[in-house]
Amino acid sequence: MGLYFSHPACLEHDPREQMPSHPDSPERLRAIERRLAGADWLGWERRQAPPASEADLELVHTRRHVESVRELSAAGGGAIDPDTYVGEASFRAALHAAGGACAMTGALLAGEDEVGFCAIRPSGHHAEPDRAMGFCLFDNVAVAAELAIRELGVERAMIFDWDVHHGNGTVEAFRRRRDVLVVGLHQQGIYPGSGSLADMGSGEGEGFTINLPVPAGSEEDLWLSLIEHVVVPVAQSFEPQLILVSAGFDAHRDDPLAGCRLESASFARMACHLRELARARGAPLGAVLEGGYAPAALAESVELTMRALAGEGEAESAAPEALLTADAASHVSRYWEL
Ligand SMILES: [Zn+2]
Numbered sequence: 001m002g003l004y005f006s007h008p009a010c011l012e013h014d015p016r017e018q019m020p021s022h023p024d025s026p027e028r029l030r031a032i033e034r035r036l037a038g039a040d041w042l043g044w045e046r047r048q049a050p051p052a053s054e055a056d057l058e059l060v061h062t063r064r065h066v067e068s069v070r071e072l073s074a075a076g077g078g079a080i081d082p083d084t085y086v087g088e089a090s091f092r093a094a095l096h097a098a099g100g101a102c103a104m105t106g107a108l109l110a111g112e113d114e115v116g117f118c119a120i121r122p123s124g125h126h127a128e129p130d131r132a133m134g135f136c137l138f139d140n141v142a143v144a145a146e147l148a149i150r151e152l153g154v155e156r157a158m159i160f161d162w163d164v165h166h167g168n169g170t171v172e173a174f175r176r177r178r179d180v181l182v183v184g185l186h187q188q189g190i191y192p193g194s195g196s197l198a199d200m201g202s203g204e205g206e207g208f209t210i211n212l213p214v215p216a217g218s219e220e221d222l223w224l225s226l227i228e229h230v231v232v233p234v235a236q237s238f239e240p241q242l243i244l245v246s247a248g249f250d251a252h253r254d255d256p257l258a259g260c261r262l263e264s265a266s267f268a269r270m271a272c273h274l275r276e277l278a279r280a281r282g283a284p285l286g287a288v289l290e291g292g293y294a295p296a297a298l299a300e301s302v303e304l305t306m307r308a309l310a311g312e313g314e315a316e317s318a319a320p321e322a323l324l325t326a327d328a329a330s331h332v333s334r335y336w337e338l
Contacts (some may be wrong), residue, residue, distance in 0.1 A: 049100025163248025
């Protein structure tokens with residue numbers, strides 16, 4: 001049915017110890033697990049997320065960065081920036097977060113299942129090779145993708161990031177590369193400020209970064225339209241052997257940190273398109289938790305996403321929505337035949 005990875009250590013990372021109003025609370029993960037437990041885990045196989053090694057982290061991050069987080073955590077913790085906190089338990093939590101993404105990827109590539117979900121914290125997609133930021137310490141999905149390329153025989157991996165914030169860390173990790181296609185949908189004009197349509201990667205990697213910013217207030221129609229008419233056709237041309245999703249759920253209409261208007265079922269509808277893409281390619285599909293700060297909406301969205309990954313529902317076709325999709329398609333088609 002699917003492989004579900006998590007670890008109790010991921011509950012121990014708590015930025016509220018230092019900033020009581022911080023939105024990234026362990027309750028997010030507890031809400032997900034309460035809901036899934038109430039649904040008998042949807043029949044998925046639950047596995048413990050093992051810790052990543054520091055060598056794994058250094059596939060993407062500098063040694064200096066890994067050491068600085070470890071040392072800050074060992075010293076009792078502190079603020080890295082006004083959003084990003086490290087506590088005594090945070091380094092260990094971050095090792096299990098990245099390790100979960102790596103273990104899921106390894107299991108999927110070994111053929112143990114076709115789909116996976118990693119319910120881990122802290123999230124990762126804002127962490128750049130040499131710095132933590134935006135609640136993120138290490139870029140879990142980037143480390144897993146790089147491990148797949150370097151050690152598990154994958155030649156082309158795709159990372160699709162549907163978190164409402166731009167995944168700047170993942171883009172920076174792979175912006176000069178052609179073997180990892182990074183595609184993200186995100187709300188324009190909010191944190192971290194990067195991710196314009198014009199940024200298509202750099203040097204040899206030009207065309208292999210695709211940023212699809214959407215305006216505040218965007219609803220499901222636009223998100224699905226961009227997936228169907230831009231993301232899926234590009235992915236079909238790229239022919240990924242592995243698809244990883246940076247699965248943030250903060251584009252939900254209930255989320256306090258952004259202004260998009262997706263429903264819980266919208267994430268499942270996006271997941272259906274990715275599942276069909278992955279099946280058609282024979283590529284495994286794994287999702288890794290990023291943001292999502294309204295715990296009830298987050299838990300419902302995760303459950304519906306997992307159901308879709310495991311085969312419920314069908315990918316529905318939508319009319320190309322609005323000018324935005326056409327603009328994005330014409331921009332991206334300079335590199336890809338759309
Ligand atoms: Zn986010």
